[in-house]
Amino acid sequence: MAWVFGVGFLTPVLRAQLNYQLQYITNNYETLSAPTLIHGTGLDDNTASIPLPFNFTYSGTNYTTSHFVRVCVNGFAVLSTTSGTTPTTFTNQLGNNTVGTFDLLAPWWDDLHTRDSGSVRYQILGTAPNRRLIIDWSNVRHVNPGTAPLSRRRSFQIKLFETTNIIEFHYSSDIGAGPLGTGESASIGIRNVTGGENNFIDAITGSRILTS
Numbered sequence: 001m002a003w004v005f006g007v008g009f010l011t012p013v014l015r016a017q018l019n020y021q022l023q024y025i026t027n028n029y030e031t032l033s034a035p036t037l038i039h040g041t042g043l044d045d046n047t048a049s050i051p052l053p054f055n056f057t058y059s060g061t062n063y064t065t066s067h068f069v070r071v072c073v074n075g076f077a078v079l080s081t082t083s084g085t086t087p088t089t090f091t092n093q094l095g096n097n098t099v100g101t102f103d104l105l106a107p108w109w110d111d112l113h114t115r116d117s118g119s120v121r122y123q124i125l126g127t128a129p130n131r132r133l134i135i136d137w138s139n140v141r142h143v144n145p146g147t148a149p150l151s152r153r154r155s156f157q158i159k160l161f162e163t164t165n166i167i168e169f170h171y172s173s174d175i176g177a178g179p180l181g182t183g184e185s186a187s188i189g190i191r192n193v194t195g196g197e198n199n200f201i202d203a204i205t206g207s208r209i210l211t212s
Helices: none
Strands: 002-007 020-025 036-039 047-051 056-058 061-063 068-072 076-080 103-109 119-125 132-142 154-161 167-171 187-191 200-202
Touching: 036 047, 068 132, 103 154, 103 167
Parallel strands: none
Antiparallel strands: 002 020, 002 167, 036 119, 047 068, 056 061, 068 076, 076 103, 103 187, 119 132, 132 154, 154 167, 187 200
8 A cells, every 4th residue: 555645726825724635546665776874773763854855845835955854763754944853752643743843744653663674764766857755764663563573574665756746655565474563553644733633634544633
């Protein structure tokens, strides 16, 4: 399964509501031929910044090449006007501001680490004005997998597309046998800096509404 978040018929010019359309698309997890390392092995709750390689509009904010994507080992990234090493939280609640006031992209937000064989990398593919930035979590594991084997590793990607401002999430097959652990509770979706009702999209259910 893969998800795409595309701008709706109305360009999102107000931060008060997240005007994106959710679509389910064919999975296209891409092997990166020459990636740049963001996080190496043995890291937990780490965040680092990479430069945004092209202009990208998200929920009414025009991010430029002087801005950044802050990428966390815990399966999410945020768009930011400044470089930084936060947020780092693994408390994955799309509708709430557990990451603070950031524009959030969460392909598999959970308590993850790179352990002995994982990494987080990125690569820019294509040519202007149709480039795509791919951020790749490779062979990451859950910190507390519960009953699942510690050998289970997963890989997934965010793709940001130049000009169209489309966001895609893609997934590789898990490595390792056994069920998902009882300690795993990933959130998948997007959110703007406001958070709350109609300011996030849950990619599993399509919901924009908080539930108790």
